[in-house]
């Protein structure tokens with residue numbers, strides 16, 4: 337299928353450290369054959385303007401070789417918007433393969449990776465995307481507080497928090513999950529949201545998707561247990577919503593809860609979180625500014 | 627969590643068979659959980675487990691060689707609930 341990767345821009349790992357890297361590079365070359373534009377990480381590092389046109393028009397797919405995630409880091413450093421991402425080591429792991437230490441691609445590994453790319457995997461979520469419920473429409477009032485030069489908001493009611501600064505907004509047996517204003521401010525500009533699979537069963541404190549900002553990477557740690565019934569497609573397209581409106585439109589995941597009464601024991605309500613956050617920010621300021 | 631932090635068993639464990647002391651995890655974590663030990667064989671140790679945020683696993687993602695592991699989350703959750711019940715006494 338020539339041309340099926342047209343409109344995609346690929347930023348692969350440089351691929352000279354170990355096998356996974358060389359595989360990332362080979363995959364990128366393969367996708368280029370199918371019409372994708374390639375971004376050379378080394379040249380891009382030196383001269384980002386060289387790729388201005390490609391990056392301005394296409395969807396960016398980043399291919400990392402290993403967990404070090406150099407390609408992702410590079411994309412973040414340069415403030416690029418990442419539309420999709422692959423990690424060769426993780427893909428191999430799922431296939432029960434351990435990548436080699438030498439920077440030589442095993443052709444068998446490569447063909448399996450490419451098969452995984454062409455197969456369902458990539459876009460499958462589309463059809464499965466259930467419609468989020470219309471339950472979460474009530475107006476949310478906010479408490480605000482200043483600590484040093486920082487200004488924070490916390491909802492007044494209806495939200496439950498864990499100590500990982502993630503919230504669950506609860507309506508009946510449904511909850512929407514997201515991250516607090518504190519996360520948004522300390523992580524700075526969000527550039528990537530990777531949602532969990534719809535249908536995934538979450539235990540309390542499981543990962544419910546991951547986020548990346550220009551400064552850091554973090555998981556959304558689910559305050560509640562239950563099943564993922566919807567993900568926020570808008571947030572996938574515009575992770576910066578978290579910076580603009582962390583508590584309402586930037587919900588990440590909707591969950592049909594399994595045991596809210598049980599989960600609740602280990603959560604803070606709005607009032608408790610407000611107190612917790614004030615104390616946390618006060619301590620941080622103290623450490624930072626003495 | 628209603629339980630003193632030091633009673634909760636949650637922090638990363640470094641597998642020294644895998645760790646290459648790249649220090650990515652320490653660079654990443656803002657909570658001073660790790661400590662560097664210049665000139666020692668174990669150049670990085672988990673010096674302050676109590677500073678680790680319960681249920682956070684973020685540093686593991688930065689570790690290339692997959693050298694960081696965490697306790698079982700379910701067990702930790704159950705243990706916290708148990709301690710809370712014991713502390714709360716029997717309420718009927």
Ligand code: SF4
Pocket residue numbers: 637638654655656657659660677678679682683684685686
């Ligand atoms: S789990 Fe989180 S808080 Fe604990 S050491 Fe790792 S990054 Fe730091």
Ligand code: SF4
Pocket residue numbers: 640644645646647648649650651652670688689690691692693694
């Ligand atoms: S990131 Fe992993 S390999 Fe690097 S110092 Fe930490 S534990 Fe060791």
